[in-house]
Amino acid sequence: MSILQSVVIGAGQAGLSASYHLKRLGIEHVVLDANEHPGGAWQHRWDALTMRDVHRVAELPGDVQPAHDGRRANQAVPAVFAAYERAHALPVIRPVAVDQVTDDDGLLVVHADRGTWRTRTLVNATGTWTRPFLPHYPGMETFLGEQLHTVDYPGPEHFAGKRVLVVGGGASAVQFLGALAPITDTLWVTRRPPVWRTDDFTPEAGAAAVALVEQRVAQGLPPESVVSVTGLVLRPQEREAERLGAYAARRGMFQSIEPDGVRWADGAFEQVDVILWATGFRPAIAHLAPLHLRSPQGGIRLDRNGRGTTAVADPRIQLVGYGPSASTIGANRAGRSAAKGVQRSLDGLEAGIEQSISVIA
Template sequence: MTQRTGVVVIGGGQAGLAAGYHLRRLGLDHVILDAAAAPGGAWQHTWESLRLFSPAQYSSLPGRLMPVQEGQVYPDAAHVVNYLAHYEKRYELPVQRGVWVSAVHRDGTFLRVETENGEWRARTVVSATGTWTRPFLPAVPGRRQFTGRQLHTVQYKSPTDFAGQRVIVVGGGNSGAQIAADLAHAGIHLTWVTQRPPRFLADEIDGRALFDVATARRRALAEGRADSGGVASLGDIVAVPPVRAARDAGLLRARPMFARLTEGGVEWADGTGAAADAVIWCTGFRPALAPFAGLRLRGARGRIATVGTRAVGEPRLHLLGYGDWTGPASATLIGVGRPARDAARAIAEQLRP
């Protein structure tokens, strides 16, 4: 069965909901297709101790402030999931769950969206699929030789899964630092490995300041002024309270990246090694853009070139929530609102008779 609508939004996480909010305000006919069975996006799959970088009031989608979580300055993931579920219900967003989009094709003046539940023909498509389903694992020698357990950030849940084990955490970003701190506080035998020495942001900097920095960079570039470097110029790791505590207690002492994995651990270029029962790869993600492969739009690093949120090679496609290349801080709760608004306005212009 083929259905028609003005806009198909692919993905019902924070970016998809922000898009739905603005499309609804503009009175545009749309549907949000989400592969998950429940609301909450990637937040429903994170590790147990994860906290936001910012207080609730600075972590909100357009239209509704996130309520404060009792007893917490920085809300946990469960609080975010609950907020997203209520947000979706409050604005009566047309989310269809359990719908996996397999492909998007050009079909005359339409884009044809193929799913396991049938097809949609839309005049415009918004891709809000995020990155969580595409974890990146680097090609390190010996990875298949290692006999211990290997997992990515997406599979980590709790230190209790590693009781009595020797664990190596790879990655010098926020996920690597937070998971390393989580394990260290639990007394797990930890080796933290980073590509370069860890760069902690100043303790007073959280998501509020980071959003301001990203916004200032966007404004400077738009006005033709020098690039300040944005958030990346400040550091790589937000010193949220558990990370700060572990760092100050001397529990987060990073070693340089090892040269190879061995059967029972890792080995550095100088011949020294460390035994390990598990390696946790906190090595980032790639954009989940497989449904658009047939459009042949992807370029460097798997990205689709955009102007604002609009795909250069297919103006009926907008991308939202993947990072600065689709809008400053657009992969964050507070940051996705502005590019979602801009995308909805651009789509309204496109759909105007």
């Protein structure tokens, strides 16, 4: 079995960006993608999400950003990604489900359902979509209505005539309320009061938000999403929900869940038909566990005080779509940084080999 210079796991925006830059550097690699078709997580998004709702989602290196129009994002973005893979002849293999990555005497071995790949370096670009976070509340298993997470969202029409409890303080919760409040009865709960953004989201504001996530990564803490520190903004399509009071009527979290609704801390009961958990995601990095990259604080420390992509515990490993690059804001920059990190690691390995040979000679 030949030894690759690098393997990229994941063919979303960050993975394609990394592959593009690796190819430009002449680094032999493959991209292993768990999906059957191009498009990353975007192919699994709900039909009601349009290109107007996304932020620079398909701004891939060397490519033109598609129009932000009324096209469905789960169709438009996969089409863009598929064309990009073809145009740049990126070495994507799919579907390949990676189980784990191990170290075999200095070589990284990627174990998957379709075989194994041996490589000198690794770029992990698995994102978060496959790891939805669902908090546990007492009694949630007794609820007789529907409980759905963001990954299961079927579109607003499904909820017509039902009383929907939306849980979560992020952008997805705001978008769900914007779509649901005009057609059905909604209630919004969050752990903390939402932080609304009233100024323009400039590039400088985006950089400041990314910097807050970088600080956590630099300390080895589990990363928070970039969106969680940018603040919330109402778009034109959510103004009707605002007029109906969907956002002003927000409440703090309930204490427990019962078969027909939720119980508040003061003992009052609230009847609901659906609980929609817009509670976010966690990094999909369980397959990296054999490499022992996590710090005692529970996260993976990255180089350059959290601004880079190289794992401090093992410089052979690059992480994109993790921490500060787990958004469309930082994914492209992370791909370029990861390719440079791979090149540095390969140069270091080559120098070590040459030194060993000279010592033996």
